[in-house]
Amino acid sequence: MGRSVLIHGDLLYAATAQELSVHPDSWMLVEEGKVEGIYEQKPEIENCEIRDYGKQLIIPVFADIHIHSVQYGQRGLGMNVELLPWLSTYTFKEEARFEDLEYGKKVFPLLLNELWSLGSFNLCTFSSKHLESSLMLMDMYEKAGFRAYVGKVNMDCCDEPRLKEECDISFADTKEWLERSKQYKNVKPIITPRFAPSCTEPLLRHLGDLVQEHDLPVQTHLNENFGEISWVQELFPDSENYYDVYRQYNLNPKGRTVLAHCIHNTDEELEAMLEDEVFVAHCPASNINLSSGIMPLREMIDAGFNIGLGSDIGAGDRLFMGTAAVDAIRSSKLYSMMSEDEVDPVNYVEAFYLATAGGGALFGDCGKFSEGSSADYLVVDDKCWPASDRISLEERLQQFLYLGGAEQITERCMRGEIVEKPFPDVC
Template sequence: MSQQDKRTAFRAKLLTFAGDPATTAGGARFEEDGLLIVEDGRVVAAGAYSALRAQLTRETKLVQWPGKLIAPGFIDTHVHYPQTEMIASPAAGLLPWLDTYTFPTERSFEDPEHAANVAEFFLDQLLACGTTTALTYCTVHPGSADALFEASEARNLRMVAGKVLMDRNCPEFLRDTAQSGYDDSAALIARWHKRGRQLYALTPRFAPTSTPAQLEACGALARLHPDVFIQSHVSENTDEVKWVADLFPGHRSYLDVYEHYGLLRRRAVYGHCIHLDDDDRARMAETGAVASHCPTSNLFLGSGLFDFEKAKQAGMPVALGTDVGGGTSFSMLQTMNEAHKVARMTGHHLTASRMFWLATAGAARALGLEDTIGTLRPGAEADFIVLDPEATPLLARRTALAQSPEEWLFAFAMLGDDRAVLATYAAGREAHRRA
């Protein structure tokens, strides 16, 4: 077979990005009649059908999605796969929620069979919602990370995950040590980081559940492996912020604790970032650390409102996360919906094109993966989704009246959920099709 014979082409409306729509004129590119050409799991070309049709041969398989939209696959930058089954658990706030639901639920992941079962269900949910990459927390058990990576590898997905580090202020049954956490993480990095499409993230749960010795060990691993990711939580809840100040006296702020131990850098992703000050935001911007905004979780747990305007002024990298199980949906469309409302409450307007950018190309850029995922540019991994504007009667009625691509995309962001995702492709292969 010739190289061209192995190609598959997809014809539909097309959404791609040339830059952040908030700062780049023409940052969002919308093709009314677009063509995406894929070969061996990577993008060959994407653009107007009229410009690319000459690249089709009789042997090229052509998949047509009339009236539908092809966009890069969504990237969820903050989610906990072990919390899948405790989503929608009531509690008075973050800290009691952890004690009542999170820690008991995570204990069951000492059983490899249970971890594998939840990992499969978790990936099913992501793909049904159009999410093709996620930064996910596992539990303190190394086997929980193995289970997630094994399930992801079998589906050829690009996932970023890590074993939680937690050696104090948690139940004994979930506690590791500074040394065991270091050793387990080092072994998992050796086993999984950059194996196929899998990537590793050093994962101290949050500063209160790690001793200074454990954070120092984590920083040592980060220095040894400058291309691994780092993920944790910061400034989610005012009670948590006060707790950190008591546990780590002498530090300027909660964020400063992580910087002190060498955990503030590119590819470091911090969930929430609600109660930061201007100096914190400046340090995030200067180091390239990413704020993962998790609006459904912040509203559900009453944690506070993320300030998009101050993040913009500081130049702080921002992406979106679902934070299941504190978050209430795996859907990045529903996450956009809540992000828009949170932004409005703080005096900022998020356009639809920017919300889609934050969930795709913007997230990839913040993570240092802009040439790999979140994009449909030639050479990128062919992770993409097909969105259906007629998925529900209300969505169909609203999109039919849209006067511009922005208005059309805004309807998806406000009215869409997993039902709007008709198909999800990972590395050019169909990984989910809506029933």
């Protein structure tokens, strides 16, 4: 007989972008860490742990599918420049600090505590180029109960000498990192060419070979900024377009490629990306902070793309995925207005879906309470807001997305087990 847990409260989730499942005053049965079902009446189960959350909201954990863990310290800095000067003025200097493991020991616990507090437990993250620091980050995510893809960054082209790798060393470090990261269960490696301009063709070829040989996922950036796109055209004149660079080097494993931004895409690229079933990481705050543009979210949802949201810190500023969902709504409204209402904006159900099950799908059956999904949930106490006792569950969810944060989240659970603050002695 497996371990059973019954969870009571006001349950909400979105298994698709079109539909919010709403279960007031209901019971969710969890067996062996997976959702067995949701019931209006309390089911009679023997030897079952009961967690009664009363009138609190219970929602799936958030997924942040584009986050640079090593840029946590530089959030809010350099927001007056665009992507390429931002990288060389702020970001590369910050990432170079992770050569020193002591710096990671100082920064990562603060980051993990904040992610825990805000309920982001499904993560697809860049580390830095540093092998040991990347493994330390994986170790911390694993021990803290997160589910994550972590990428040691590859970059053998870079104007910051402390970050520039030699091609052979980059490849050798990546192989060692892959070998040593086999010890983790819930944290997995993901091949991470920073973006096409940061890698030589031999390095891209080596990485693509690793992807094929070991059946690995890939994360990188695509079509964020016009300067970046022109640069890719200059560097890779034989490629049909930016996305074609990744395709040419087999850095496009089907259904396992995460592409951040995807703002300025050609029709040919969109067609190829759909064919490869890529995951698009939409990072609305970052795209506005760096004046990159507005991703055509409505069109991409309607076209059937796999889409999740990314905080993209440090180009993004806030880690709370409720804010990312609201930013996605706001930028899609701007896009809609600029289209003179030709294109509809997205609504809160769609944005909530992207922030939970949309991004969660990258990790398997995650981010929702459907039968068989991993029982990963947050408990939200919203009684601090005066309307919460008279508005609907759907409205309470809207208030939480717009107004909420760590203060409202009273409990966090992964695979049916409550997750405690990872570093209680650190703020």
